[in-house]
Amino acid sequence: MKVEDMDFSLYVITDTDASGGRLHAEVVRLALEGGATAIQYREKRASVRRMLEVGAQLRELAAQHGAAFIVNDRPDLAIALGADGVHVGPEDLPPDVVRKIVGPDMMVSVSVDNPQDAREAEARGADYIVARPVFPTRWKASGRATMGAEGLAEIVRSVRVPVLADGGINAETLPDILRSGAAGPGVTAAVVGAEDPREAARQFREMVEAYKSRQTAGQGA
Numbered sequence: 001m002k003v004e005d006m007d008f009s010l011y012v013i014t015d016t017d018a019s020g021g022r023l024h025a026e027v028v029r030l031a032l033e034g035g036a037t038a039i040q041y042r043e044k045r046a047s048v049r050r051m052l053e054v055g056a057q058l059r060e061l062a063a064q065h066g067a068a069f070i071v072n073d074r075p076d077l078a079i080a081l082g083a084d085g086v087h088v089g090p091e092d093l094p095p096d097v098v099r100k101i102v103g104p105d106m107m108v109s110v111s112v113d114n115p116q117d118a119r120e121a122e123a124r125g126a127d128y129i130v131a132r133p134v135f136p137t138r139w140k141a142s143g144r145a146t147m148g149a150e151g152l153a154e155i156v157r158s159v160r161v162p163v164l165a166d167g168g169i170n171a172e173t174l175p176d177i178l179r180s181g182a183a184g185p186g187v188t189a190a191v192v193g194a195e196d197p198r199e200a201a202r203q204f205r206e207m208v209e210a211y212k213s214r215q216t217a218g219q220g221a
Contacts, residue, residue, distance in 0.1 A: 001084040003127040007037040008184030018193040032065040034201025042072035115158035135168025149176035
């Protein structure tokens, strides 16, 4: 999948802690049924063998719903699973090195928290940027500075590639994310931690689509 074919409307990121012990496959299936357009498989605790097993399940679920499937941190696992993309953080291999590993056809995304790093990631071949953390989130270590909607908008303006927003996104903060010019929301706890991930995803997707419709109507006026 090329980044121009990517639908960022609802990018759901898995998290073992946030999902309350429920299986990744269960939560992802419900999120996809609710309208998730991309799944990023993030797992920090399982063995590589277990990640391969679970990742294969998620890859199949994503394919059934026409959603993109992204693997967090592990280019090798992304290759093994035939993922659409691999996501790396600032302490992982840089995107140009990851590109040498995964080849030209897999998307590579990078987490950044400021415009300078976003421009560097773009220059080194990132297909899209993940700006984080935008808002505070209880699932991450406290004390890390958040950029807010204004900081997100600065990153969006600093690069030409799509920018996904991540961190503390919920129904209240989503409008600010959309107004910033971000390609879409990267949602973790508000979907995978919801009592009903299907319904939570549905509500997010409806809000995103309603915003897009208003924008299209305004441009046509």
